[in-house]
Amino acid sequence: MASGMFSRGKDRTVSEAAETVEDQIAELRDQISTLAKLVAQDVADGAEGARDRFSMFRKNARENARQARSDATDGLDELIASGEDILAELTSRYKDTGREVRRTVKEHPFATLGAAAVAGFVIAAILRR
DSSP: OOOSTTSOOSSOOHHHHHHHHHHHHHHHHHHHHHHHHHHHHHHHHHHHHHHHHHHHHHHHHHHHHHHHHHHHHHHHHHHHHHHHHHHHHHHHHHHHHHHHHHHHHHHOHHHHHHHHHHHHHHHHHHHHO
8 A cells, every 4th residue: 555645544644744745845945945045145156256357357458558558658759769860860961961962063063054954954855755
């Protein structure tokens, strides 16, 4: 004979079986409540971990942005200094070339006129074609 919880044995009655079922239901409710608390705590811990990771990411992004800005500023300063050096050298060469041309014209005025005339004829010949 079956000795399950709904069987009518001499030791068990229907009311005892109902109490047993109610006790099991109450125990299941407690277990579900405990499980829900554990899940909620796990989600909260996960959210806290995500906040921590996001905070660390934001801190790293700020630091990387500062470093990039610093590197860009340093690079720009070097570029400006290099440009100023090149401009100074070109200005110096331009002045030297101008002095050399003036000196050559003063020393050889007829040769300069002849060279200018030849250059004019060559340019005119090229432009006529």
